[in-house]
Amino acid sequence: MATTIFTPSMLRGAGTRGVPEIPVTSAGFTNTYSMAFDGIDDRINVGSGSSISPTDEITLSCWINAQSLAFYDPFFYYGWPGTSPKGGYWLSGGVWSNGWLYLKFGFGDGVDKHQQGSHQVSGASLNTWYHIVATYDGADANMYVDANRVNGFSWGGGSGSISYRAGDTLDIAGNQTDGNFFFPGFLDEAAVWDVALDVDTITSIYNQGTPNDLTLAASYTSGSGVDKSGNLGGWWRMGDKISGATIPDQSGNGNDGTNTGSPPLAVITGSIPS
Secondary structure: OOEEEOOHHHHHOOOOOOOOOOOOOOOOOOOOEEEEEEOOOOEEEOOOOHHHOOOOOEEEEEEEEEOOOOOOEEEEEEOOOOOOOOEEEEEEEEEOOOOEEEEEEEEEEOOOEEEOOOEEEEOOOOOOOEEEEEEEOOOOEEEEEOOEEOOOOOOOOOOOOOOOOOOOOEEEOOOOOOOOOOOEEEEEEEEEEOOOOOHHHHHHHHHHHOOOOOOOOHHHHOOOOOOOHHHEEEEEOOOOOOEOOEEOEOOOOOOOEEEEOOOOOEEEEOOOOO
């Protein structure tokens, strides 16, 4: 169990690792909306397309703003680790009353689950945006909050390939398979890559706390990162570019999401990472 202490420079950057002091904004790109999840039954299902079902490496990224106290509610949930054969991947977390942000990441290899235990980041609070990233490179995993690697994070899940069970699909902010856990808060700019992004590239896409266009090379290389736009498997703007109950996949890979919940999910104006 590890704890990271947030400082103001960590939370919003300090020009380190070659990152420009002023956030880079792609021409024509705007981020106006996020989506609100009620923590009861809201989720977005984006299917099981090949581009969001990588087997060797993966990166998961999203911006979260918890509105209610929770421990390990899902940001991404693909499959269920409690039922054999274990498959898919998951990234979950939440903010608790002790001021800690709890995080958990793992995947299934078709037989067993590979999962890192509880990691706690102190200095967190409700009604605050955080950029959460988890990576797995086939042997090792890392987690980042606002482009800072979680101190003390040591992957204990072992190596292996990610496997998928027939019929499982990826949910954002909810859990279709188990049905008991849903994220209570705002979520924005969710993305999946089929490669493990390095810290410099993560720092570039964090962009001093301002989301940018993940289909453009400049969003990855504005600091010292490497262009991984070609590895982007799915990207859901969560309000921006929405069409009715459909949340389009802006990566171009066709993994459009379905807005599920009762009442339907709310699109939030003005509460965005910035």
